[in-house]
Amino acid sequence: MRVAVFGVGAVGGYFGGRLARRGNAVIFIARGETLRALRRDGLRVDSPNGDIHLPEVEATDAIEKVGAVDAVLVTVKAWQVPEAAEAIRPLVTPRTAILPLQNGVEAADQLAEVHGRQQVLAGTCGIVAMKVAPGHVKHVGVDPFIALGHLDNHSSEQATALLETLLQAGIGAHIPDDIHTSIWKKFLFIAPVSGVGAVARAPLGVVRSVPETRELIVEAMREVSALAAAKEITLPADAVEKATAFLDDVAAEATSSMQRDIMEGRPSELESINGAVVRIGQAVNVPTPVNRFIYASLLPMEREAREHRKAS
Numbered sequence: 001m002r003v004a005v006f007g008v009g010a011v012g013g014y015f016g017g018r019l020a021r022r023g024n025a026v027i028f029i030a031r032g033e034t035l036r037a038l039r040r041d042g043l044r045v046d047s048p049n050g051d052i053h054l055p056e057v058e059a060t061d062a063i064e065k066v067g068a069v070d071a072v073l074v075t076v077k078a079w080q081v082p083e084a085a086e087a088i089r090p091l092v093t094p095r096t097a098i099l100p101l102q103n104g105v106e107a108a109d110q111l112a113e114v115h116g117r118q119q120v121l122a123g124t125c126g127i128v129a130m131k132v133a134p135g136h137v138k139h140v141g142v143d144p145f146i147a148l149g150h151l152d153n154h155s156s157e158q159a160t161a162l163l164e165t166l167l168q169a170g171i172g173a174h175i176p177d178d179i180h181t182s183i184w185k186k187f188l189f190i191a192p193v194s195g196v197g198a199v200a201r202a203p204l205g206v207v208r209s210v211p212e213t214r215e216l217i218v219e220a221m222r223e224v225s226a227l228a229a230a231k232e233i234t235l236p237a238d239a240v241e242k243a244t245a246f247l248d249d250v251a252a253e254a255t256s257s258m259q260r261d262i263m264e265g266r267p268s269e270l271e272s273i274n275g276a277v278v279r280i281g282q283a284v285n286v287p288t289p290v291n292r293f294i295y296a297s298l299l300p301m302e303r304e305a306r307e308h309r310k311a312s
Helices: 010-021 032-041 078-087 107-115 157-168 179-200 204-209 211-230 239-247 257-263 274-284 289-311
Strands: 002-006 025-029 043-046 052-054 058-060 071-074 097-100 121-133 136-150 172-174
Touching: 002 010, 010 025, 010 043, 010 052, 010 071, 010 121, 010 136, 010 157, 032 058, 071 078, 071 157, 078 107, 097 107, 097 157, 107 121, 121 157, 121 179, 136 157, 136 179, 157 172, 179 204, 179 211, 179 239, 179 257, 179 274, 179 289, 204 211, 211 239, 211 274, 211 289, 257 289, 274 289
Parallel strands: 002 025, 002 071, 025 058, 043 136, 071 097, 097 121, 136 172
Antiparallel strands: 043 052, 121 136
16 A cells, blocks of 8 residues: 655654564655654664564655555644645545554544545554654553544545554554544543643653542543533443542553653644633533643743744
């Protein structure tokens, strides 16, 4: 399969690396130092599931020269999805599957506004990984997986072909009965953990062991669960309990990508994660006081990071 990976951070580097090692024609769309590193040194992925070093990969910033592909993995940050939706136009034909793998619940709809609901597969993934350096990714926790499906949960040749390609590459992948349930199950976990971790500026092992921050996480989970119910998203009755149990299974040193970005002064996915909880809560008339507190507490740092980015 010919696959374009748009955004080569931890997620794009890991899953793109697995696909390329399996022999798929993977084109990494990157820029700046990441592009230079990929061209010079290739791609390196350190993982408990087996390290990967691809000395030569196809990497470019000239999207218009790539041509049509069978699938596009959109693996930029959530706040970059609207820009990516326009940028990937030269890659897309009516047969191309577009799969976003962001934290949050809005990426597929944003892509569908540009490319149509038949082209776009809603998706989510699970992995604890980080970019060690440009072109170098380290997977440190969670057995990586991808869930994908059409926004209306219909089946298609594009979805099935991409699923088979992912499985053949050794990636745990599946098409659930309802992709929105899968996306919101992850959102119920990642939004509270990211937000509380960023406010506390501490890894997961610390925030889950302090009763006060642990309770903040659980209360924030309950708010997301209430939002899902208001939007008629079907979550298991014990979704919060299962997410809380999973909280104790993740490596103690783990941090979320949003948390790392905020702590390191970079623009983050705050608007698409805790900000989205607040916005959706207002839209469906569900109170979200804990997530509102998280969002308000982190907003000054987020705005400062974005101002600094504009200035540079």
